[in-house]
Amino acid sequence: MKHSEIIHCPKCKGNLSSIDSQGSSGESGSYFCQTCGIKYPVIDSVVEFLPGGMVTKGLGQKLMESPRMVSIYESKWWRGCKQFSWFMGLTLDEEIELIKRITYPGEKDTVLDLACGTGIYARAFAQGSPGRNVFGLDISWPMLQYAADKARSMGIDNVRFLHGDAHSLPFADESLDVANCCGALHLFSDVRRVLGELYRTIKPGGRFSVAAAWKSDNLWGRIKAYSDEKFWKIHYFRKDELSSLLDEAGFTPTIYHAYGIWMVAGGVRR
């Protein structure tokens, strides 16, 4: 499938046409909606689905906009950090392996890495599988610029990065085989709406993997969840809560990992 058959207007869900013209201010080509006429430019190889950028962001999301945060995100000080893994009960590499086991992407599958950040998981889906069509969507423009540059420098050309809002995904109905969302479900303002959008865009039988903050029953877990919810607006999920949310949205849920502050779950789209 061509990109313009998979990505749709996030406003009206209309079909998009692509224009391969060289525009101004770093823009190279664009998409426009055949129904409502909105133009979505491609800037530095990232598709701008939020022209004007009018979305409300929580404090945790704003933190991810900081250039300093972008530079440390993939480094040994953040997700690659050994101490971080102790709190989560698995290393980044182990989490990527688990995500792949949960979603078992086919060689020609269309894959969305939702809230892709610097593109760690998007690259893991794309690398070594040139027939796979991978999209990385995020609300942070600095993260996406880093992600696009990094993929280009590694010679990965089957991943496309999109600046968009998880609450209104720019994809056609039932166009995705696999979706993944690691480290962001606890930041969304309306989790049910995001899961509803995933249900709409994933094909029946498609797989969804998610890693999110876990609220364990022990005292330390409860204190951490309370303080992070209060100060950072990060929502910690209980196991039964996440299972119910996935089930209500139309996914058959399984919890694969819950340790420290971290939970990894999967859902098969019914």
Ligand SMILES: [Zn+2]
């Ligand atoms: Zn439209």
